[in-house]
Amino acid sequence: xxxxxxxxxxxxxxxxGVDTVFGYPGGAVLNIYDALxxxxxxINHVRTAHEQGASHAADGYARSxxxxxxxxxxxxxxxxxxxTGIATAYMDSVPLVAITGNVNxxxxxxxxxxxxxxxxxxxxxxxxxxxxxxxxDLADTLREAFQIAGSGRKGPVLxxxxxxxxxxxxxxxxxxxLPPLPHDFPIEDRFRQALEMIARAERPxxxxxxxxxxxEAEEExxxxxxxxxxxxxxxxxxxxxxxxxxxxxxxMLGMHGTNTAALAIxxxxxxxxxxxxxxxxxxxxxxxxxxxxxxxxxxxxxAEFNKNIEVQLKxxxxxxxxxxxxxxxxxxxxxxxxxxxxxxxxxxxPLRQEPKTPNGVTPxxxxxxxxRLTDDDALICTEVGQNQMWAAQFYTYRKPRTFISxxxxxxxxxxxxxxxxxxxxxxxxTVVNIAGxxxxxxxxxxxxxxxxxxxPIVELILNNEVLGMVRQWQKLFYENRFSxxxxxxxxxxxxxxxxxxxxxxxxxxxxxxxxVLREALSQNGPVLIDCRIDxxxxxxxxxxxxxxxxxxxxEMDN
Amino acid sequence: xxxxxxxxxxxxxxxxxxxxxxRAGVLLRIAGLFSxxxxxxxxxxxxxxxxxxxxxILIVVSGDDRIVRQVDKQxxxxxxxxxxxxxxxxxxVEREHLLLKVERTLQTSEKLxxxxxxxxxxxxxxxxxxxxxxxxxxAGTINSFIELYNPYNxxxxxxxxxxxxxx
Numbered sequence: 001x002x003x004x005x006x007x008x009x010x011x012x013x014x015x016x017g018v019d020t021v022f023g024y025p026g027g028a029v030l031n032i033y034d035a036l037x038x039x040x041x042x043i044n045h046v047r048t049a050h051e052q053g054a055s056h057a058a059d060g061y062a063r064s065x066x067x068x069x070x071x072x073x074x075x076x077x078x079x080x081x082x083x084t085g086i087a088t089a090y091m092d093s094v095p096l097v098a099i100t101g102n103v104n105x106x107x108x109x110x111x112x113x114x115x116x117x118x119x120x121x122x123x124x125x126x127x128x129x130x131x132x133x134x135x136x137d138l139a140d141t142l143r144e145a146f147q148i149a150g151s152g153r154k155g156p157v158l159x160x161x162x163x164x165x166x167x168x169x170x171x172x173x174x175x176x177x178l179p180p181l182p183h184d185f186p187i188e189d190r191f192r193q194a195l196e197m198i199a200r201a202e203r204p205x206x207x208x209x210x211x212x213x214x215x216e217a218e219e220e221x222x223x224x225x226x227x228x229x230x231x232x233x234x235x236x237x238x239x240x241x242x243x244x245x246x247x248x249x250x251x252m253l254g255m256h257g258t259n260t261a262a263l264a265i266x267x268x269x270x271x272x273x274x275x276x277x278x279x280x281x282x283x284x285x286x287x288x289x290x291x292x293x294x295x296x297x298x299x300x301x302x303a304e305f306n307k308n309i310e311v312q313l314k315x316x317x318x319x320x321x322x323x324x325x326x327x328x329x330x331x332x333x334x335x336x337x338x339x340x341x342x343x344x345x346x347x348x349x350p351l352r353q354e355p356k357t358p359n360g361v362t363p364x365x366x367x368x369x370x371x372r373l374t375d376d377d378a379l380i381c382t383e384v385g386q387n388q389m390w391a392a393q394f395y396t397y398r399k400p401r402t403f404i405s406x407x408x409x410x411x412x413x414x415x416x417x418x419x420x421x422x423x424x425x426x427x428x429x430t431v432v433n434i435a436g437x438x439x440x441x442x443x444x445x446x447x448x449x450x451x452x453x454x455x456p457i458v459e460l461i462l463n464n465e466v467l468g469m470v471r472q473w474q475k476l477f478y479e480n481r482f483s484x485x486x487x488x489x490x491x492x493x494x495x496x497x498x499x500x501x502x503x504x505x506x507x508x509x510x511x512x513x514x515x516v517l518r519e520a521l522s523q524n525g526p527v528l529i530d531c532r533i534d535x536x537x538x539x540x541x542x543x544x545x546x547x548x549x550x551x552x553x554x555e556m557d558n
Numbered sequence: 559x560x561x562x563x564x565x566x567x568x569x570x571x572x573x574x575x576x577x578x579x580x581r582a583g584v585l586l587r588i589a590g591l592f593s594x595x596x597x598x599x600x601x602x603x604x605x606x607x608x609x610x611x612x613x614x615i616l617i618v619v620s621g622d623d624r625i626v627r628q629v630d631k632q633x634x635x636x637x638x639x640x641x642x643x644x645x646x647x648x649x650x651v652e653r654e655h656l657l658l659k660v661e662r663t664l665q666t667s668e669k670l671x672x673x674x675x676x677x678x679x680x681x682x683x684x685x686x687x688x689x690x691x692x693x694x695x696x697a698g699t700i701n702s703f704i705e706l707y708n709p710y711n712x713x714x715x716x717x718x719x720x721x722x723x724x725x
Contacts, residue, residue, distance in 0.1 A: 123587060124594050128637040131582075148637060291561050303631035306624060312561060 001173075005135050005166040006035035009099065012142035013043060016177050018070050020044045020061065020424060022054035024081075026074020027114060028101030031166035046424060046453055048417065049445035051078050055085020056417030056443075057424070059094050063404045064379055064422035066216065068095040068149050075102045076114030079160070080121065084411055087125040089156040091408025092237060093214055095149040096156035097142075098122075104164040105133060122158050129158040135168040143178055151181035152318075153301040154214055183300055184316040191329055193313055194296050198330065201270035203338045204230040205290075207253055210237030210407070211275015211300060211319045213400045218242070220323035221274065227326075228272070229333045231342040233261040235282055236388075236407045238275070240397035250342060251351070254282035255543045256389045259349040259552060262541070264342055266550040271295045275319040278308040279408065288548035298322045349554075351393050356534040359509045363387075363462050366531055367394035369513050370432060370460070373521055378430040379404060381419040383439030384412045385469035387462050389539040391434040413442030419457045420449055430521060432458040437489065438467045444496065450526035451501035458520050459497070459528040464535040465489045472538050475558060477545075486535070497528035507531040567623035571600060571697075573652070573722045574626075576615040576633060577641040580606060584638045588615065591636065597621060597629050601654075601719025612640065618697075618720050645722050652696040655718040657682070658704065661711035662689045673706050688713060696720075 003011065009032055013021065024047060025033040036045050048054040051073040058069030069089075073082050079100040089096040103112045119129045128148050130141050138161070145157040198204065206228055212221050218241055225232050225248055232242050233253035242249060251258030253265065265271070271290045275298065276282070283289045286309050294312035297305060298319055305314045315322055353364040367390055370380075376398040382388040382405040397403045404422055406414040419433035440461050450457055471485040494504035503523055505516045507530070520527045541552035578584045585604055592599050600618040607614045619629055626644060633642045662670060662684070670689055674681055679693040693703050697720055704715065 119583065120586070123583075123590050127635075294561055301635070303628065303635055305631075307628060310561075 001171070002169050003172040004031065004035070004169050005138055005161065006031035007038070008135075008138050008170070008172050009142065009161070009166070010035045010039040010043060011172055011174065012139055013070065015143070015175060016068065016146045018043065018068075020046065021070040021072055022046045022048055022057040022061070022421060023072030024048060024051045024054055024074065024078060026078045026101065028075035028103060028163045029072060029078075029166070031163065032072060032099070032101065032161075046420070046449065048420070049448045050443065051081030052085055052413070053417040053420070053443055053446040053449060055082045055096075055098065056088065056411075056414050057421030057449075058096055059085060059089045059414075060381060060404055060418030060421030061425045062089070062094050062096055063418070064401050065425045066214075066401065068097055068146055069421065070097050070099065072099045073101075074114065075100060075118075076116045078114075079116055079118040083121060083125070085417075086122055086156045086158065088406050088409045088411045088414055090125045090127070092406065093154050093210060094156065095154040097145050097149050098156060098158040100158065100160045101166070102131065102160050102162045105162045108162065118158065118160050125156070126158050127155040129160070131160040131162070132165055133162070135165050135170045138165060138170075139172060139175075143175065147178040147181060152183045153211075183318060184302065186315045186317045186322060190313065190315045191325060194315060194326070195329060197270055197294055197296060197313060198228065198272075198333065202335060203268045204228055204270040204272060204333070204335065205264055205268035206230040206232045207234070207271060207273045207276065208232065208238040208241055209235045209274065209276025210241075212238050212241035215275065215300070215318045215320040216400070217275070217320035217323050218400045220320055220327060222246075223327045224323045224330070227330050227332055229335045229339065230272070231264055231339065233257065233264070235276055235279070236392055236405060239392050239403035239405075240400045243398045244396045245398055247343070248339075250346065252392060254549060255284060256393070256539050256541065257549070257552070258351065259541050259554060260342060260345040262550050262552050263345050265290055267341070269293045272298075273311075274298045274323065275300070277301070277304045280308065282549070283309055284543045284549040285546055288550070353537055355510065356536060359511065361507060361510055361513060361531060361533050362537060363390040363533060364394050365510060366460070366462065366507070366513055366517070366533075367391060367434065369517055371395045373514070373517055374430050374432070376402070378402065378432065379419075379422045379426060381405065381415045381422060381431065381433040383415040383433070383435040384410045385436050385439060385467070386464075386472070386539050387434050387436040387439065389469075390462065412439040415439065416443055416446045416459060419459070420446060420453075420455050423455045423457045424453070430458075432460055435459060435461045436468060437461055437463040437465060437493070440493070441491065447497060447500040447502055447526070447528070454525055456523065456525050459502075459526070461493060461528065461530050462533050463493065463530050464533045464537070466535045468535065469539065471535070472542075475538075475556065480558075493528060493530040503527045505529045569620055569622050572619050572621070572626045573645040573647070573650070573720055574617045574619060574629065574633070575643045575645055575722065576617060576639060577607070578613050578615055579638040579640065580611055580613045581638050584613065585615070587636050587638060588617070588633065591632055592619075592629070595628070595632060597625060601717070603719045603721055616719065616721055643724075645724065650722045650724050652720050652722040653694055654697055654700050654720045656693045656700050656703065657716040658691045658693070658707060658712060659714040660689055660691065660707050661713055662687055666710050670707070670710060673703075677703050679703065
């Protein structure tokens with residue numbers, strides 16, 4: 001059938017099973033938005049306050065469902081406003097398709113109004129990108145974009161479409177989505193070698209990254225951990241990939257990991273890593289990371305082998321497939337003494353925050369209360385900084401895709417948009433965005449989106465009136481010279497929320513935490529909580545720059 | 559037992575032969591990858607292959623063994639790249655093309671021609687005060703050729719970068 005380019009875009013979205021997209025209209029995408037109007041009964045479009053919000057919403061949609069998120073923006077500034085969101089998705093391997101409009105073909109390259117070379121700009125932050133210069137290529141390009149975004153190590157793909165391509169017509173024929181691109185499976189010998197190393201090990205350490213969640217390997221991981229009889233630590237990206245209520249769980253590993261994980265890595269004799277790229281936030285000092293024991297790395301992206309750290313056995317492949325195979329080959333291991341030792345460390349070094357004033361509120365109290373009041377399916381989004389680390393430390397994530405956070409890029413302003421996307425994808429689940437006052441300020445305009453579309457999320461601001469994480473570094477390494485981190489705040493968050501049409505609450509004392517959270521969670525609309533906390537509560541443990549992950553700081557004076 | 563990171567192998571030159579889909583921007587994708595991952599390109603030669611759908615790109619990189627393996631794997635991840643081969647110098651024929659302009663005086667003229675003859679280089683142009691020579695050879699030959707002309711005031715050098723083909 002003969003369709004316009006814009007209609008072909010809609011049909012290709014439907015081919016992929018896309019029913020929700022996030023975006024913002026503009027001149028170069030007028031035809032696409034006209035088609036969205038025509039297809040409005042089949043494709044739900046959510047207009048955010050800013051294109052960046054749309055990119056984070058599509059990302060939150062993808063992280064919470066495993067489906068590929070879609071965002072749309074116009075040319076020029078619309079496209080560049082997506083950049084932070086695309087880079088965020090790229091660093092955390094989130095499947096995303098970004099569709100941008102561009103100026104007419106004959107205006108390309110002439111510095112035309114709202115023209116920008118968005119394929120050039122996004123080349124380093126996409127798995128691949130396209131500019132479509134022939135309408136006959138449009139449908140296949142979009143199909144390939146979805147195929148690439150969702151294959152292997154997932155990630156964002158951008159398709160730039162000049163305006164006249166969206167107006168031209170060509171024959172369109174509906175097709176099935178392309179199968180995922182093939183990926184490697186380990187050679188049999190690697191399993192044999194791994195089994196030998198495991199058999200020799202008396203104190204194995206199992207460490208998991210985001211690959212567990214993106215390959216949906218949580219069940220295989222649960223079985224494998226039991227079979228290996230090892231304690232388990234997870235990266236920030238794997239929060240929820242392993243049940244944190246399981247006694248094997250030690251907490252996070254890395255810069256703000258638990259002391260138990262630090263002691264375990266110091267004492268282990270085999271380190272098994274699944275679906276992880278050994279980010280510098282985990283390695284800390286790479287030269288001092290697990291140097292006394294061999295490392296087995298299971299990873300789908302072979303470029304991650306020996307990139308940040310040299311490993312002794314590389315097992316390339318999808319975490320789910322590889323663990324499944326291990327679970328069939330690996331006999332039950334038994335390390336009761338080691339497990340008891342780890343358990344003793346867990347009891348000796350729990351995470352604990354003390355209020356700085358009588359009846360003062362600690363993030364630990366807020367987040368643990370939130371944990372009690374929400375079920376295992378609740379989705380917890382975060383911003384970036386102290387709020388993010390506390391959200392990871394104090395909430396017990398029991399299922400994959402329940403923790404949504406910008407790990408690799410560390411994008412302040414990510415959480416609110418992501419929470420909106422996650423809630424729209426999961427209307428039946430509770431969605432809370434744990435924010436800091438700094439991150440909230442960055443993209444607070446997205447409260448307008450939550451209000452306009454009646455998206456019942458809870459925006460929980462842990463408000464310490466400072467940029468806490470940077471300030472913490474200034475305390476440790478810059479002699480309390482609080483450069484630009486403690487600018488006197490003047491924003492009245494509850495009043496701001498009310499202006500956007502949200503219900504707002506304030507928590508100032510410890511005894512208000514539970515009743516306010518309870519009430520906020522029971523509302524059938526978006527709400528904001530301004531939760532006042534002391535500016536001098538730090539994220540601990542902390543591994544200072546250059547130090548070994550085995551020796552975190554456990555206490556700070558101020 | 560200590561599992562230290564193995565000592566890096568010595569830095570040397572590697573030749574990568576890259577088969578890529580002949581699509582707009584593919585060279586930019588490769589160059590961008592090298593730049594953002596801090597790999598060094600010493601030379602790059604690109605042209606269509608016998609099949610116009612594909613380009614063959616020869617890249618000479620400098621680095622240790624680990625870097626070159628990283629380059630290989632990162633390049634292989636680019637969607638438009640079909641295949642990456644790290645060529646072994648013993649198993650290839652390698653050619654590079656050089657144009658060299660050197661100062662010429664009455665005293666040096668004969669000497670300049672003599673060197674050219676030793677290398678079977680072509681004399682493309684002779685002016686009263688300069689001379690342009692052309693040579694094709696592997697990197698080693700080209701380097702010694704340039705070295706021999708260096709005392710005579712080399713005015714300009716153009717090198718294409720290495721082309722290489724497995725035997």
